[in-house]
Amino acid sequence: MDKEKLFKDAQDIIMKSDNNGVEEVTRRALSEGIDPLEMINEGFRVGITMVGELFERGEVFLPELIQSAEVMKKASGILMAALPKGREAKRGAVVIGTVRGDIHDIGKILVVTMLQANGFEVLDLGHDVETAKFIEKAQEINADVIGTSSLLTTTMKYQKELEDELKKSGMKEKIKTIVGGAPVTRRWADRIGADAYAENASEAVRKVESLLGIKE
Ligand code: B12
Structure with missing residues (x-):
């Protein structure tokens, strides 16, 4: 081969x-x-x-x-x-989407699929998602984590907007956040106060596991 x-x-x-x-x-x-x-x-x-x-x-x-x-x-x-079927046990719930004004979703779909294959319940809100919708849906399904994808330097600000809104509504303590997308960095994640950053789909699974204190 x-x-x-x-x-x-x-x-x-x-x-x-x-x-x-x-x-x-x-x-x-x-x-x-x-x-x-x-x-x-x-x-x-x-x-x-x-x-x-x-x-x-x-x-x-x-x-x-x-x-x-x-x-x-x-x-x-x-x-x-063709990935093996997800685990049976529910390991946590994640709400995910591409931020407002951004229609890139190829990478986000990979992250969704990998999380599902690793036993997480994932609600994919799609692309061009308003900040308020992430929060509303996360409350609705009692999500553990909100993940946002941004592929444009001009839309990264909505990842920050989410952090600000979560803090304002007192939900920041209850819901963890993870950010990703090509222009997004660890540094950006730290700057806006996101709980985690992952460079790719497999790392996203490891980071969500560690956010939820899951050890193999
Ligand atoms: C494909 C593509 C498109 C497709 C998108 C199709 C789709 N359904 O997604 C189309 C043609 C529609 C498109 C449109 C545009 N695009 Co475009 N596009 C790209 C391109 C070439 C590849 C993106 C991609 O899919 N990569 C492959 C995937 C697998 O990688 P990824 O997205 O990075 O995802 C991985 C990680 O980032 C991470 N990840 C991703 N999301 C998340 C989320 C979480 C929570 C986590 C933890 C991790 C994570 O894991 C993923 C898997 O490993 C990039 C170039 C690039 N190098 O990024 C430009 C690019 C992002 N686009 C660009 C531009 C300018 C545009 C347009 C504005 C063009 C125009 N003039 O209209 C529009 C934007 C429209 C809009 N409002 O969003 C620029 C952005 C420049 C900038 N400074 O912001 C880029 C960088 C191209 C360039 N070099 O100029 N685009």
């Missing part, structure tokens, strides 16, 4: 937004026993990051970026569906 070749094929498929090739390469990865998350991270995610860089340099345009993102979504959908 040539893992590197598969990862390279995955990158090319995203670069060329090859909607037909995506099924073939994901099935090939699964039949060769590659870990679905590794295939996303080392293959497809690298491809979409490359397209993002070309977009930034003005070498590809929004319609192409959208097409690549569609292919990326299809790939992660197929791969994440």
